[in-house]
Amino acid sequence: MKPFDFYNPTRIIFGNGTFARLGAETAKYGKKALLVKAQGPLEKMGVYSRAAKLLADAGVRVLSLEGVSANPKLSSVREGIKLCQQNKLEVVVAVGGGSAIDCAKAIAVGAVDEGDVWDFFTGKRAAGKALPIGAVSTLAATGAEMSLHCVITNEAEKKKYATHFEVNYPRFSIIDPELHKSVPRFLTACGLCDTITHAGENYFIGDRNTPMTDRIAEGVILTVLENDRVLEEPENLELRANHAWAAAIGINGLTDCGRGAFYYGAHTIEHAVSAHFDVAHGAGLAVVHPAWLAYLCEQDPARFAHFAERIFGIKGKSAREAGLAGIAALKAKYADWGLPVTLKELKVPTDQATFEKIAADCLVDPDSGIKDQKIVLDVLGRCR
Template identity: 40%
Template sequence: MDEFVFHNPTTIYFGKRYEAEVGRIAAQYGKRVLLHFGGGSAERTGLLPAIRKALTEAGISYFELGGVQPNPRLSLVYKGIELCRKNSVDLILAVGGGSAIDSAKAIAIGTVYEGDVWDFYTGKAFPTKALPVGTVLTIPAAGSEASPGSVITKEEGLLKRAVNADCIFPRFSILNPERAFTLPPAQIANGVTDIMCHLMERYFTNSKPVEFTDRLIEATLRTVIAAAPRVLANPTSYDDWAELMWAGTVAHNELLNTGRVGDWASHDIEHELSAIYDIAHGAGLAIVTPAWMKYTLKHDVARFAQYAVRVWGVEDNYFDPERVAREGIARLEVFWRSIGQKVRLSEIGIDDSRIAEMARKCTDDDAHTVGHFVPLRSKDIEAIYRLAL
């Protein structure tokens, strides 16, 4: 096990009753709030009206910025920064899923920075301070409600980049499983896929021994695999959504990467897909991750075989562990298809015409490698995209 420091400052309010207390909770951070959200679903379900009422009753002035899209855009972040500075905002309250939260985090670090917020996403600068961010989660998926990460897409050049910094851990997050009841099946499938990939990115590691966190990751994966078909069959099952929502948070709140170094190549490779083709992040991961597994399998066949046995119930075969490992990957693909995902680029209308471009962008023309389990150069990434065709 590697040495580590574990720190997560996000206070979680989990359950049905805490939305009504959002005004009281937010007031701990100031009296001027930017309310940041996506489309009309939070309005239609009554969530935004309830939040506005709670903020008003707590004596909080609020300013609104809607319009967050999947793969949140840098242009909207700039608008948010301008709003925060103009109105001396004390807290940014994100209402929605990972896109709204990631956008809020970008606004938070950009508001207190004299330069261009995009500097943080290209590595030209590192954020050490930010406005406080709070969240009201509506989509279990990204885990951004309790993580130090943010991913933003720059329209010019179609670049999708991430930043990770302790200063953008949300101060609080309100998780009410009822808010997931109205999600459409495709959004559920994408959320489930994203959660699973956060777990699998951590699972495939060169750090040893890591038996304790292996078992935690395996248990969380099995919980998600069990809960996903149930919420698809019964979208108003509070108990099943509660399992899935909390699993999604724990999958990405830094606990499960203690003592180990995760991979993260699949996420970086997918970012190029969703930047250019504007597909949902979860949909892209369902295609990229199995291809990455097939490409890197021989680096540590035993770990892939362990994953197959413990997560998917594949019968162990000490004489042919590679066969066991490949069956585990096959069962992952079968599961994702069963919840409505596609697992090949060709199935969503993407051909090989921009594969070389995406591979170059992913490594900044081989200025660096991608991934820790197996460091990948642009030629490796191109091969993975081709395996995904």
């Protein structure tokens, strides 16, 4: 086990009906809030009007940032920062999925800074302060509600980069499964895939002697697989809850402890793909992650045999054979769930020029652990 720091101060408020606590929790951190709203059906479902009433009842005045898109854009971040600075807002509250929460995180950092917020994403500067952040997670997927990670797309430069600042841990996150039950099937499947990918990224790199960390990562993946019936029973709040808690645990830091390595290879490649082609993150991962694993399996088949046995009960003749069978089983799950598993299905071109553009982007991503263009080309070739 390699040395590590683990620190995660987010207060998780979990359970049916906990949305009602939004006002009281927010008021602990400020009386003037920016409410960051995701695009999509939440407005129609009355979620935002409930949020506004809960905040008002707790004496919190609210300005809103409307229409934050999937793959949240730098322009939304800049707009939110302006609202905070001009109105001296004290707390940023996101209501939505990972996109709204990530947008709130970037705004929270930018609002107390004089410079350009994109500097934080290109690695020019680190953030040591931020406005306090609260979140209401309406979709189990990115785990942004319990992580310090923040991913923003610079739409002008077609770059999708991440930051990892401790000040970006939400002070509180409400995970109320009742808010998840209207998530459409495709987005639910994307969330299942995203959760598995988070737990499965660092699992395959770094130190191997990490039994406690492995068990948590495997627990996340097994919980997702054992609750995928949520696709057929979208209003089953128990299944929603089980996925939601796995999604939060899957990227709250616990699945990385002791590995001595931190980079999300499949995410790096998916970010480069979706920066250009604006695909749903979870759908992009369903294509890229199994291909990335197949590449890694060639480097360390024993690790994949371990994975295949723990997750799918597969024991093969050789480690490589068992490992590849495990990856195939994962990919088959994604296809079963109705997710694309090839770039063609994702409507992403598969010509060499596109691949080279994506590979070049991966190498300049300041967050990337991939150091050789050939690796990306190899992986993309497996995605065709």
